[in-house]
Amino acid sequence: MERCLLVSDVGVSMRDERILKDISFQVNAGQITALIGHNGAGKSTVMKTIMGWQKKSKGKIMIQDKDLDEDYLAYKRLYSYIPEEPMLLSELTVYQHFQLYGKSYRIDENALNQKVDRLVYRFDIEDKMNEYPEALSKGMRQKVQSICALLPDVPLLLIDEPFMGLDVYSVDELLDELKERKKKGTAILITSHQLDKIKDISDEYVMLRDGHVYESGKIDRLAELKRRKS
Numbered sequence: 688m689e690r691c692l693l694v695s696d697v698g699v700s701m702r703d704e705r706i707l708k709d710i711s712f713q714v715n716a717g718q719i720t721a722l723i724g725h726n727g728a729g730k731s732t733v734m735k736t737i738m739g740w741q742k743k744s745k746g747k748i749m750i751q752d753k754d755l756d757e758d759y760l761a762y763k764r765l766y767s768y769i770p771e772e773p774m775l776l777s778e779l780t781v782y783q784h785f786q787l788y789g790k791s792y793r794i795d796e797n798a799l800n801q802k803v804d805r806l807v808y809r810f811d812i813e814d815k816m817n818e819y820p821e822a823l824s825k826g827m828r829q830k831v832q833s834i835c836a837l838l839p840d841v842p843l844l845l846i847d848e849p850f851m852g853l854d855v856y857s858v859d860e861l862l863d864e865l866k867e868r869k870k871k872g873t874a875i876l877i878t879s880h881q882l883d884k885i886k887d888i889s890d891e892y893v894m895l896r897d898g899h900v901y902e903s904g905k906i907d908r909l910a911e912l913k914r915r916k917s
């Protein structure tokens with residue numbers, strides 16, 4: 688299977704402390720990898736490092752054939768990100784956020800509007816297009832943020848705890864959307880403490896402990912290990 692994301696021997700240090708140690712894994716096109724581990728294990732730091740927001744002290748990260756350290760502008764158009772906490776801009780309406788994403792990922796206006804229509808219907812926020820973030824509930828802001836990340840057809844989706852604040856219907860819609868993306872060949876790296884929600888859609892897992900890869904493999908093996916331990 689074609690490799691989309693390569694994380695090879697990556698280390699991160701903050702204030703002389705090694706936060707990530709020799710992290711290596713890959714995510715293939717059309718596969719979902721669950722990045723799991725206890726609080727403070729390093730999941731968000733891995734995400735930030737892949738995005739180029741957190742400086743690494745060693746190692747190599749590539750999406751398709753683009754190296755994070757060589758051509759960052761081209762590299763960052765290859766992924767989109769759903770953060771744990773919505774990061775919306777208070778001066779832009781919901782629709783203006785979608786337009787901003789459309790511009791930065793160079794989506795043609797007609798295609799953008801078709802995607803927006805489909806996703807606002809799916810997540811049931813059709814009537815919020817002209818609202819500013821402060822007028823939205825936390826769950827609605829999370830939906831807007833998720834839609835922004837789902838607008839571009841990027842090869843890699845990075846998703847950090849996406850279910851916080853979402854109602855059960857929206858969680859199902861998001862899971863269905865991810866299954867559809869996976870079928871189309873998108874590679875997805877997802878973190879969640881709600882393993883029951885992601886294990887059915889995931890193919891592989893990477894378990895972090897204290898900043899290193901403690902275990903990794905097929906998701907079925909994780910379920911088997913959990914059964915044996917319980």
Ligand SMILES: Nc1ncnc2c1ncn2[C@@H]1O[C@H](COP(=O)(O)OP(=O)(O)OP(=O)(O)O)[C@@H](O)[C@H]1O
Nearest residue numbers: 701702706724725726727728729730731732733880
């Ligand atoms: N800006 C920072 N400065 C110093 N240490 C940090 C910083 N950000 C994170 N850390 C440390 O790095 C380690 C990994 O944190 P990270 O947020 O990546 O964990 P996580 O697995 O995402 O946790 P959670 O499940 O609680 O979200 C923790 O020990 C944390 O204290």
